[in-house]
Amino acid sequence: MINLIAKPLTAEAFVPFGDVIDVRTSASFPINAGRTQRHHDLAKVETLGDNAHALINIFVSQPVTLPLELTFLERHPQGSQAFMPLHQERFIVVVAPPGDTIDAEDVRAFVTDGRQGVNYRAGTWHAIQSVLEREGEFLVVDRGGDGNNCDEFPVEICVTLA
Ligand SMILES: NC(=O)N[C@@H](O)C(=O)O
Numbered sequence: 001m002i003n004l005i006a007k008p009l010t011a012e013a014f015v016p017f018g019d020v021i022d023v024r025t026s027a028s029f030p031i032n033a034g035r036t037q038r039h040h041d042l043a044k045v046e047t048l049g050d051n052a053h054a055l056i057n058i059f060v061s062q063p064v065t066l067p068l069e070l071t072f073l074e075r076h077p078q079g080s081q082a083f084m085p086l087h088q089e090r091f092i093v094v095v096a097p098p099g100d101t102i103d104a105e106d107v108r109a110f111v112t113d114g115r116q117g118v119n120y121r122a123g124t125w126h127a128i129q130s131v132l133e134r135e136g137e138f139l140v141v142d143r144g145g146d147g148n149n150c151d152e153f154p155v156e157i158c159v160t161l162a
Pocket residue numbers: 074081126127128129
């Protein structure tokens with residue numbers, strides 16, 4: 001069993017796994033006659049393989065209970081996957097770097113602060129959506145197309161908050 005205490009998510013710590021989406025730390029520029037600030041190109045959307053295309057989805061998730069007990073991590077080899085909370089929901093992020101196997105030493109657990117979203121790069125191992133405290137609604141951008149785009153790796157992980 002891998003026991004982890006989730007740390008506050010930071011863009012720096014998440015670099016091996018993908019992007020953190022956060023208007024508070026991203027550059028922007030004015031559009032629409034100055035009425036709108038465009039926070040532009042915040043995460044790398046990857047859609048690989050045959051007939052690949054981007055999907056825009058909304059996930060409505062029931063909250064997880066803590067400690068969070070995981071029996072596997074998953075990856076999407078043919079595309080990225082982004083989760084952006086629509087109502088400042090906090091969620092748990094458990095990740096491991098891309099690769100054919102998962103080394104326990106490389107697994108990381110984070111907790112978001114409600115204003116952050118994440119974009120898992122293609123192949124990043126991650127826990128399925130794990131919202132805290134209340135039902136959550138997330139805008140999810142990921143990959144559609146031919147072929148398998150979801151692999152699971154059995155690993156037992158227990159995540160708590162500090
Ligand atoms: N299966 C699915 O669409 N969602 C998962 O990939 C997830 O990361 O929650």
